Amino acid sequence: MKYDCGFTKENKWFRYRAAAIIIEKDHILFAGNERENYYYSIGGGVHIGESAEEAVKREVLEETGVEYEVDRLAFIHENFFDGDGTLEGKECHEIAFYFLMKPRGTQELNSNSYTQGVKENMYWLPIDKLKEYRAYPTFFKEKLKNIKNEIEHIITYED
Template structure:
């Protein structure tokens, strides 16, 4: 088993994550599952000894069944939120590198993905202009995708609700 770059100690957690932004036909790809009532970005923990580019290629393939190529690093996201570890709430601090992936020109996926807890994940193409109508994380995604950028954005969010 690979060791994730994460620390959980005394109801506080830190994790290092790689995430993908995959856009086709003005829709962005998010994941969902049978337990959580929200959508979330494609990606996951960077493993010890693995760089974020290797991690996102691995994670995207694991979740979609499709090999996507990286276009560029788009966002470094510092996120502060309340998560769960089993039945306990955990105060989380996450650093995520969001990579814009090169479009494939189609939305065919072969997803057989499971969450770390073993729950089946499903992939969802969400129209960018409707992202604010559903509960999805990260919360910056709609605004980010609807605006122009040069270089890497640094975004800090406090998503403790």
């Protein structure tokens, strides 16, 4: 049995997450499902005993059906937010490592992913129009236009 690095205690929720930045033809890949009313980055909880890089490769393969290679770590994100959807009523704290993945030159995927029993869909959203979507993390809207060569540390307090 694999366990994610995270816990829920009363109304507090914490998770250590590894996530992917997959860009093809000026579009970034997001996931979504019918239960949540927003788009979210590809990725998931890091398992105990697993490195963030191993986790992101596993999550990308699980969600897209495609093996992507890691280019480099781009962002460390400390995210504080009030949960909604499945996390309704929870005070949430997430630490995420965002890895830039090497492009493959195609937007073709082989996705057949489910999250908590609900079908997950993949969406290629245009980077220059991200402001028009309810997509998380919100810092992508600005930061993806000009990704720096060093690792950026970002802290957000979402409403």
